[in-house]
Amino acid sequence: MPRHHQYGPRESMEYDVVIVGGGPAGLSAAIRLKQLAAEKGVEIGVCVLEKGSEIGAHILSGAVMDPRALDELIPDWKEAGAPLNVPVTEDRFLFLSKNGGMSVPNWALPHNFRNHGNYVVSLAKVTRWLGNKAEGLGVEIFPGFPAAEVLYNDDGSVKGVATGDMGIGKDGLPTENFQRGMELHAKYTFFCEGARGHLGRQLNEKFELGKESDPQVYGIGIKELWEIDPAKHQPGLVIHTAGWPLDADTYGGSFLYHIDNNQVIVGFVVGLAYTNPYLSPFEEFQRYKTHPEIRAFLEGGKRVSYGARAITAGGLMSLPKLTFAGGALVGDDAGFLNASRIKGSHAAIKTGMLAAEAAFEAVHAGRSGDELTAYPEGFRNSWLHDELYRARNFKQWMSKGLYTGTLMVGIEQKLLGGKVPWTLHHKHRDHELLRPASQCRPIEYPKPDGKLTFDRLSSVFISNTSHEENQPAHLTLKDPSVPVGINLATYAGPEARFCPAGVYEFVKNEQDEDRLQINAQNCVHCKTCDIKDPTQNIVWMSPEGGGGPNYPNM
Numbered sequence: 372m373p374r375h376h377q378y379g380p381r382e383s384m385e386y387d388v389v390i391v392g393g394g395p396a397g398l399s400a401a402i403r404l405k406q407l408a409a410e411k412g413v414e415i416g417v418c419v420l421e422k423g424s425e426i427g428a429h430i431l432s433g434a435v436m437d438p439r440a441l442d443e444l445i446p447d448w449k450e451a452g453a454p455l456n457v458p459v460t461e462d463r464f465l466f467l468s469k470n471g472g473m474s475v476p477n478w479a480l481p482h483n484f485r486n487h488g489n490y491v492v493s494l495a496k497v498t499r500w501l502g503n504k505a506e507g508l509g510v511e512i513f514p515g516f517p518a519a520e521v522l523y524n525d526d527g528s529v530k531g532v533a534t535g536d537m538g539i540g541k542d543g544l545p546t547e548n549f550q551r552g553m554e555l556h557a558k559y560t561f562f563c564e565g566a567r568g569h570l571g572r573q574l575n576e577k578f579e580l581g582k583e584s585d586p587q588v589y590g591i592g593i594k595e596l597w598e599i600d601p602a603k604h605q606p607g608l609v610i611h612t613a614g615w616p617l618d619a620d621t622y623g624g625s626f627l628y629h630i631d632n633n634q635v636i637v638g639f640v641v642g643l644a645y646t647n648p649y650l651s652p653f654e655e656f657q658r659y660k661t662h663p664e665i666r667a668f669l670e671g672g673k674r675v676s677y678g679a680r681a682i683t684a685g686g687l688m689s690l691p692k693l694t695f696a697g698g699a700l701v702g703d704d705a706g707f708l709n710a711s712r713i714k715g716s717h718a719a720i721k722t723g724m725l726a727a728e729a730a731f732e733a734v735h736a737g738r739s740g741d742e743l744t745a746y747p748e749g750f751r752n753s754w755l756h757d758e759l760y761r762a763r764n765f766k767q768w769m770s771k772g773l774y775t776g777t778l779m780v781g782i783e784q785k786l787l788g789g790k791v792p793w794t795l796h797h798k799h800r801d802h803e804l805l806r807p808a809s810q811c812r813p814i815e816y817p818k819p820d821g822k823l824t825f826d827r828l829s830s831v832f833i834s835n836t837s838h839e840e841n842q843p844a845h846l847t848l849k850d851p852s853v854p855v856g857i858n859l860a861t862y863a864g865p866e867a868r869f870c871p872a873g874v875y876e877f878v879k880n881e882q883d884e885d886r887l888q889i890n891a892q893n894c895v896h897c898k899t900c901d902i903k904d905p906t907q908n909i910v911w912m913s914p915e916g917g918g919g920p921n922y923p924n925m
């Protein structure tokens with residue numbers, strides 16, 4: 372049922388292909404469609420909807436980029452000025468204990484942790500560059516227009532999407548700024564929203580896309596951009612760590628990448644299958660920065676930006692069915708990230724190309740609204756499938772603990788080159804694994820010092836997050852009694868800890884009773900709440916266009 376449908380019909384626009392999401396997957400699909408049309412001397416109408424205020428505003432990634440897919444999409448990317456300027460010069464991998472660490476010699480590193488030939492990049496900058504390329508080819512890009520609803524034809528196939536109404540007040544009534552959403556109809560619609568896309572989630576449920584695959588599992592990645600002392604800066608140095616501050620049973624790790632301009636990208640990933648409701652990924656990240664090996668780079672520097680985003684980690688075994696009548700899931704909306712390499716942008720670009728090739732062939736043949744079976748077939752025959760197949764057991768092994776996981780991944784990847792006859796499977800979704808607070812030990816986190824470690828609110832401030840205040844909350848509860856009645860009573864209120872932006876806090880009312888306060892204006896659109904809420908009571912919806920973080924070069 373469309374929201375606010377009482378406000379009359381929406382205007383509509385027709386395209387051959389509508390793409391939801393202006394990240395690497397969506398823009399690569401758009402570019403490839405236009406390239407193919409130019410090669411054949413035909414026209415194809417393509418538009419991209421982006422919920423961020425501009426292309427790149429919501430892009431958050433490490434990122435060390437494997438240029439393999441970009442080589443295929445735009446072979447002359449170097450000459451064309453793509454912002455891949457810092458080649459990786461050195462890989463380091465450390466197992467951290469509280470005060471020390473053990474470095475893994477390079478010869479012992481599995482191939483997945485070797486980054487020779489890759490580049491340390493700002494993925495936001497790469498995405499903006501792709502956006503310019505797409506527009507130059509005639510792609511229509513609409514930033515600040517989130518797709519709020521999937522539209523269906525009478526036969527059940529996907530017809531397109533509708534953008535959200537603008538100017539709806541908190542009371543659900545139109546303000547003087549009211550503007551009806553638009554309908555965008557297409558022969559095929561690509562959903563490229565990134566991890567846990569809210570329309571992708573609806574499509575998964577409607578078409579039962581995941582019934583033949585393992586449950587999807589996620590991590591939360593939290594990242595800061597720092598300017599550091601030039602004397603400590605080593606452009607192209609890539610450092611990964613595992614171990615402290617997480618215990619050996621909790622999946623996670625860190626990255627510290629030296630880019631150009633005396634800047635480093637520092638980040639921390641925590642697998643959302645963690646069991647202790649007292650754990651706070653944000654606070655674990657702050658603790659991590661105090662380790663002597665990490666503090667040494669950051670001390671005396673200045674934090675420039677902050678952000679957080681969920682990432683898909685299930686790999687090949689958790690990939691859903693990619694297509695349905697009239698559309699497809701592309702990039703991280705399907706879950707193509709290779710967790711063993713901590714890389715997904717090359718997979719996003721490649722799957723965007725594969726989906727585009729299937730859709731172009733279909734449109735060119737006069738088809739519309741059917742299943743693009745050539746897309747999953749193309750994936751199965753691609754180098755990307757081979758890469759993900761070799762890494763298919765990574766997350767499953769790592770969920771068995773740091774030491775067992777490291778040993779088995781080392782055997783599979785280093786000794787056997789990923790060519791193993793066995794396949795491991797996930798059985799549980801992340802939210803199912805949280806244990807009652809009574810079975811767990813509380814975790815005491817140190818107070819931030821404001822120099823190296825920080826609180827959530829000062830962090831959200833430098834993410835440039837903003838939302839139109841007079842709008843219905845985009846974080847909704849199926850049952851308002853559940854946060855206090857179940858989540859607080861049984862799990863000690865984990866939403867106050869798993870959110871990296873201070874959106875959820877339990878406060879007392881005038882009768883000294885607990886209630887959940889939702890500070891929706893703080894939301895950085897990471898989707899962690901949608902994934903980790905143990906009762907699956909929180910539902911993330913798209914806020915008014917342009918809302919959320921505005922990352923400059925994350």
